[in-house]
Amino acid sequence: MREGEGHPADLGVLAASRALRARELSAVELLQACEERIAQRNGGDPTFHGAPEAVNAFVRLYPEEALAAARTADARLAAEGQAAPLLCGVPIALKDLYAVAGLPLTASSEVLADAPVPTEDSVAWARLRAAGMVLVGHTHTHEFAAGGTTDQVGNPWDLTRSAGGSSGGSGAALAAGMVPAALGSDTCGSLRIPAALCGISAIKPTRGRIPLDGILPLAASLDHPGPMARTIADCAALLAVLADGGAQETPLMPPTAAMGELATQPRAGSAPLTGLRIAVTGRSEAGPAGAGGRTPSGALAIEDEVAAGLETAIAVARALGATIVELDAPADLSGHDLNLILLAEMHAHHAAHHGRREGYRASIRELLELGDDPIPAAVYLGAQERRAAVERRWHAWFAEHRIDALLEPTVPTVAQPRGAGYDPGHLGGDGDPLIVLTSTWDVTGFPVASLPTGLGPDSGLPVGVSLVAPRGGEATVVQLAVDLQEAEGGLTPPSAPARP
Numbered sequence: 001m002r003e004g005e006g007h008p009a010d011l012g013v014l015a016a017s018r019a020l021r022a023r024e025l026s027a028v029e030l031l032q033a034c035e036e037r038i039a040q041r042n043g044g045d046p047t048f049h050g051a052p053e054a055v056n057a058f059v060r061l062y063p064e065e066a067l068a069a070a071r072t073a074d075a076r077l078a079a080e081g082q083a084a085p086l087l088c089g090v091p092i093a094l095k096d097l098y099a100v101a102g103l104p105l106t107a108s109s110e111v112l113a114d115a116p117v118p119t120e121d122s123v124a125w126a127r128l129r130a131a132g133m134v135l136v137g138h139t140h141t142h143e144f145a146a147g148g149t150t151d152q153v154g155n156p157w158d159l160t161r162s163a164g165g166s167s168g169g170s171g172a173a174l175a176a177g178m179v180p181a182a183l184g185s186d187t188c189g190s191l192r193i194p195a196a197l198c199g200i201s202a203i204k205p206t207r208g209r210i211p212l213d214g215i216l217p218l219a220a221s222l223d224h225p226g227p228m229a230r231t232i233a234d235c236a237a238l239l240a241v242l243a244d245g246g247a248q249e250t251p252l253m254p255p256t257a258a259m260g261e262l263a264t265q266p267r268a269g270s271a272p273l274t275g276l277r278i279a280v281t282g283r284s285e286a287g288p289a290g291a292g293g294r295t296p297s298g299a300l301a302i303e304d305e306v307a308a309g310l311e312t313a314i315a316v317a318r319a320l321g322a323t324i325v326e327l328d329a330p331a332d333l334s335g336h337d338l339n340l341i342l343l344a345e346m347h348a349h350h351a352a353h354h355g356r357r358e359g360y361r362a363s364i365r366e367l368l369e370l371g372d373d374p375i376p377a378a379v380y381l382g383a384q385e386r387r388a389a390v391e392r393r394w395h396a397w398f399a400e401h402r403i404d405a406l407l408e409p410t411v412p413t414v415a416q417p418r419g420a421g422y423d424p425g426h427l428g429g430d431g432d433p434l435i436v437l438t439s440t441w442d443v444t445g446f447p448v449a450s451l452p453t454g455l456g457p458d459s460g461l462p463v464g465v466s467l468v469a470p471r472g473g474e475a476t477v478v479q480l481a482v483d484l485q486e487a488e489g490g491l492t493p494p495s496a497p498a499r500p
Helices: 013-021 027-041 061-085 123-130 168-175 192-198 232-242 259-264 304-319 335-359 362-370 377-400 439-444 472-488
Strands: 058-061 091-095 136-141 160-161 181-186 201-204 224-229 277-280 284-286 300-304 323-327 404-409 448-455 462-468
Touching: 013 027, 013 061, 013 232, 027 058, 027 061, 027 091, 027 136, 027 192, 091 168, 091 232, 123 181, 123 232, 136 160, 136 168, 136 448, 160 472, 168 192, 168 224, 181 201, 181 232, 192 201, 192 284, 192 335, 192 448, 201 404, 201 472, 232 472, 277 304, 277 335, 284 304, 300 304, 304 323, 304 448, 304 462, 304 472, 335 377, 377 439, 404 472, 448 472, 462 472
Parallel strands: 091 136, 091 181, 277 323, 277 404, 284 300
Antiparallel strands: 058 136, 181 224, 201 224, 201 448, 404 462, 448 462
């Protein structure tokens, strides 16, 4: 197959599904197109440490298993026709935290290089496998998901820049057109940071919407699995399957059955957001950064290109009929409390690997060492109580001001130079600008749709925004994001990785 317009690897999830169900393309042909694209753009064989001239999105590829799954999908499509699941035959990549029975699971860490192979699928992958999806490989994460850079992975828009993290391999694979779909996870922003920096889309669902079973944890009470794709509509099609039979439905966790309908049946009309109230806050603003990356007003300083991207999204929402409301934000959880929770839960999980500390990269080893002094239970529980209070304040804020969704930048900058994330002394932590906005929504467990809103005119790099709703509000943010994305038009992935 020739690369370029009409190449099957350029198809998104829904477009690929239509082609497969119409029998215009077989699952084997689509898989081969993705594998061809990976060979062209990944930059050589997958490695743990990467290379400056490589995207290196994948830690492992599974060609034999993928071919068998694609042949099974083709047989199913032939037998069931339009009754086959929507995702049947569509290739996908999984972040190297999701267990797949019979395949390695390493969290992009040499600490787990010789770990026992899982004997059961993670629940998330089991649901997608049952829907007929074809696993291409595991993608890189920042080691054990404990960082926002994934520096063994290059950003396809500029290989000298970070793809973000910790789901950087999934974000880069999508941006480079290697696969139409991927899974990531999000503890302080790890779905949305790569989405913003790589110019793709992601949904962080309500906490508890997708089971965590079979997913290696970072901090169990903050972790959120979620879908990534090039459009929000494609993410919604994945979420409909991932959430099927998930959390028990309650008033704060309504059903997500409409996700598939939202993905495949866009709303008509020139003003689909009429009657909706979208809030913007002073949590971030353009201006020179002082201490801690803050402007003189105390807001998080964002780059001019990011501020311009937010203004674009606001203007499009207004043009589609939304009412934009400017409000002050409630008080957030302190970085100190967030770190307490993160360190305590991370340290508990990694206690099993205490004797292998030298196998960790330097910054991750330092992070674990911070948790070596036991955190008293009362201190940990106090941080969790303050976290619960933050969630209540945000719920009350949305209700009091009759807000359907909040709109804000995803991260304050475009992709930054690649390479420092694993260095000694590079811990991020309290006030890390990459997570200052995103971590709020892991603390509260609120759903977020992250989407690109253009390229910075000077940098040529993607800029992203996020839409947030209270718990259980996936349908709201997904519909808003689909409408915005259709009005703005999506980003076309780079035709080839931009090399240094």
